[in-house]
Amino acid sequence: DIQLTQSPSSLSASVGDTVIITCRATQGLLNSSAWYQVKPGKAPKLLLYGTSVLASRVPSRFSGNGSRADYTLTITNLQPEDFATYYCQQSYSFPLTFGGGTKVEIK
Amino acid sequence: QVQLQESGPTLVKPSQTLSLTCTVSGASVRNGNDFWTWIRQHPERGLEWIGYISVSGRTFYNPSLRSRLSFSVDTSKNEFSLRMTFMSDADTAVYYCARAPYCGPDCYPPGEYFQDWGQGTPVTVSS
Numbered sequence: 001d002i003q004l005t006q007s008p009s010s011l012s013a014s015v016g017d018t019v020i021i022t023c024r025a026t027q028g029l030l031n032s033s034a035w036y037q038v039k040p041g042k043a044p045k046l047l048l049y050g051t052s053v054l055a056s057r058v059p060s061r062f063s064g065n066g067s068r069a070d071y072t073l074t075i076t077n078l079q080p081e082d083f084a085t086y087y088c089q090q091s092y093s094f095p096l097t098f099g100g101g102t103k104v105e106i107k
Numbered sequence: 108q109v110q111l112q113e114s115g116p117t118l119v120k121p122s123q124t125l126s127l128t129c130t131v132s133g134a135s136v137r138n139g140n141d142f143w144t145w146i147r148q149h150p151e152r153g154l155e156w157i158g159y160i161s162v163s164g165r166t167f168y169n170p171s172l173r174s175r176l177s178f179s180v181d182t183s184k185n186e187f188s189l190r191m192t193f194m195s196d197a198d199t200a201v202y203y204c205a206r207a208p209y210c211g212p213d214c215y216p217p218g219e220y221f222q223d224w225g226q227g228t229p230v231t232v233s234s
Contacts, residue, residue: 032219034219034220034221036154036221038148038154041226042226043111043203043223043224043225043226043227044154044203044205044221044224045224046220046221046222046223046224049219049220050219055222087153087154089154089220089221091216091218091219091220093216094167094170094216095156095169095170095171096156096216097156098153098154098155098156099153100152100153101153101154
């Protein structure tokens with residue numbers, strides 16, 4: 001199975017900050033990565049797929065980048081509604097796997 | 108807008124079988140281009156892909172759970188279901204259903220990411 005390691009596991013940031021979350025895989029993913037936002041009691045939300053393709057109705061302050069085994073999610077101009085937990089996911093091979101999550105908290 | 112809603116028991120005894128259903132609105136489970144997915148999140152832990160099924164019956168299970176799983180699709184009710192046998196404490200989690208668009212004949216796995224999700228339903232395994 002491909003393991004995904006996210007860092008940091010948590011961070012504190014202020015409204016307006018830029019946040020970068022990294023996801024490192026145990027092998028190359030050929031850009032088969034996606035990112036999700038999860039809030040308690042709410043349906044998780046797809047943010048990006050194919051490494052950098054923005055999902056429908058996702059604000060442009062979210063962006064993704066990466067190649068081989070290393071991928072990043074960047075949130076610029078952090079907004080109050082962005083405080084949540086973020087997960088990366090790989091679709092290079094079965095079983096599909098997720099990272100351990102990064103909790104973004106208000107400083 | 109596609110909406111999914113999980114339903115089923117919140118408490119299951121050890122060794123029993125869990126049955127969950129996901130009702131879909133805003134899309135048809137008959138759409139052969141979608142994979143209907145189950146994902147779970149253990150307490151204080153990350154997400155785990157359980158597996159997915161298409162209306163044509165193509166089914167992909169997480170190998171770690173395969174021996175205990177079966178999925179089905181009911182086109183008359185526009186819903187799909189999960190059945191997991193021999194439940195234990197380790198299966199206590201929030202269970203989500205989701206929709207994975209089919210990415211085409213030239214890609215594998217055939218469902219790469221999860222476009223729409225339900226809100227999740229908590230399942231506790233306890234006697």
